[in-house]
Amino acid sequence: MSKFVLVTGATGFIGAHIVDTLLARGIRVRGATRSLEKADLMIQARPQFSHLLEFVRIGDFETQTPEGLEAAVQGVDGIIHTASPFTYDTKNNEKELVIPAINGVVAILDAARKTSSVKRVVITSSFASVLDVNRKGPPYFTYTGADWNPLTYEESIDPATSAVVAYRGSKKYAELTAWNYIKEHTPGFDLVALCPPMTFGPVVHPVENVERLNESNAMLWKIARGADPLPVSRVPFWIDVRDLAVAHVNALLLEGAGGRRYTPAAPERFSYGIAAQIIANGFPNLSDKVTQEDQILDQSYGLDGETAASELDFDYHSFEETVKDLIAQAVSLNTV
Numbered sequence: 001m002s003k004f005v006l007v008t009g010a011t012g013f014i015g016a017h018i019v020d021t022l023l024a025r026g027i028r029v030r031g032a033t034r035s036l037e038k039a040d041l042m043i044q045a046r047p048q049f050s051h052l053l054e055f056v057r058i059g060d061f062e063t064q065t066p067e068g069l070e071a072a073v074q075g076v077d078g079i080i081h082t083a084s085p086f087t088y089d090t091k092n093n094e095k096e097l098v099i100p101a102i103n104g105v106v107a108i109l110d111a112a113r114k115t116s117s118v119k120r121v122v123i124t125s126s127f128a129s130v131l132d133v134n135r136k137g138p139p140y141f142t143y144t145g146a147d148w149n150p151l152t153y154e155e156s157i158d159p160a161t162s163a164v165v166a167y168r169g170s171k172k173y174a175e176l177t178a179w180n181y182i183k184e185h186t187p188g189f190d191l192v193a194l195c196p197p198m199t200f201g202p203v204v205h206p207v208e209n210v211e212r213l214n215e216s217n218a219m220l221w222k223i224a225r226g227a228d229p230l231p232v233s234r235v236p237f238w239i240d241v242r243d244l245a246v247a248h249v250n251a252l253l254l255e256g257a258g259g260r261r262y263t264p265a266a267p268e269r270f271s272y273g274i275a276a277q278i279i280a281n282g283f284p285n286l287s288d289k290v291t292q293e294d295q296i297l298d299q300s301y302g303l304d305g306e307t308a309a310s311e312l313d314f315d316y317h318s319f320e321e322t323v324k325d326l327i328a329q330a331v332s333l334n335t336v
């Protein structure tokens with residue numbers, strides 16, 4: 001269906017993998033970014049695809065009408081919208097997390113509605129918009145794409161709340177805004193939302209040095225450097241970034257995915273204790289540093305990653321492969 005695709009957040013961890021998955025299928029890509037410097041690095045790193053890859057500069061989503069979006073959507077058949085702030089290092093959660101996440105969705109959908117070419121928009125939501133932190137097993141239950149985080153908007157923007165809670169609110173209210181937008185405006189495109197949990201794996205976006213790894217991978221590197229005690233994961237679910245990229249591209253291309261909300265997640269559960277074991281066994285030079293700690297793996301509830309895999313036609317990496325591939329790359333980034 002789509003032969004020319006706009007990817008927002010294209011210089012980010014997940015976005016850059018989506019760019020590569022599209023390019024590998026011969027699909028023309030326009031990336032959107034606030035930084036043309038990062039755009040140049042993306043293009044320079046892919047000389048074989050210079051005829052298929054271009055970038056446009058867009059404004060920060062902290063402003064209500066970020067510049068450049070109308071130019072960004074011109075002529076594309078599909079949009080994969082991954083751009084959204086993902087950091088827990090904030091001073092003002094509402095300004096830095098919640099507002100830009102929502103503004104970004106509205107701005108991209110408004111721009112898409114003004115063209116006739118866009119047929120589908122895929123948005124990267126998060127398991128954070130699905131998870132109810134107060135719901136506990138037993139009895140055992142399984143989250144699916146039908147579940148929503150019950151957090152209120154007021155709770156997410158409360159200045160007393162943590163960045164973790166505000167991030168959950170940013171993802172919930174940005175995604176909800178997108179579904180409501182479709183109901184209200186019935187535009188000429190449909191929507192697919194992907195709600196992945198923690199995403200790990202090797203990076204293909206510009207990263208200056210290992211200290212600048214994205215939020216989720218930075219946790220694994222922290223363990224490799226000897227975090228003591230180990231961090232405790234809030235949920236036992238994860239996905240490899242390469243699998244998530246294929247899920248996004250297939251969500252854009254497969255006719256039947258329109259209007260669907262998926263929770264792509266690997267079948268294997270993870271803990272940072274398991275990650276520590278994989279790092280210690282796989283990297284003898286790091287094994288003295290890595291803290292070994294048995295962490296309880298929460299088995300009291302599940303997350304349906306099967307529906308996404310079967311309907312969007314992709315397989316899951318093992319946690320061991322994902323951790324080893326990221327740490328091998330992080331070690332090389334660390335010594336350069």
Ligand SMILES: NC(=O)c1ccc[n+]([C@@H]2O[C@H](COP(=O)([O-])OP(=O)(O)OC[C@H]3O[C@@H](n4cnc5c(N)ncnc54)[C@H](OP(=O)(O)O)[C@@H]3O)[C@@H](O)[C@H]2O)c1
Binds near residue numbers: 009011100195
């Ligand atoms: N990593 C995970 O574990 C995980 C799990 C579930 C869902 N997600 C979601 O996946 C998406 C991508 O995350 P990621 O891990 O790839 O993060 P990332 O590496 O930080 O990339 C996010 C991109 O979003 C853009 N962005 C951030 N804040 C922005 C703002 N205020 N205005 C405009 N653009 C902004 C940035 O692009 P430029 O700097 O180039 O403009 C950045 O490259 C996010 O929507 C995130 O919520 C991530």
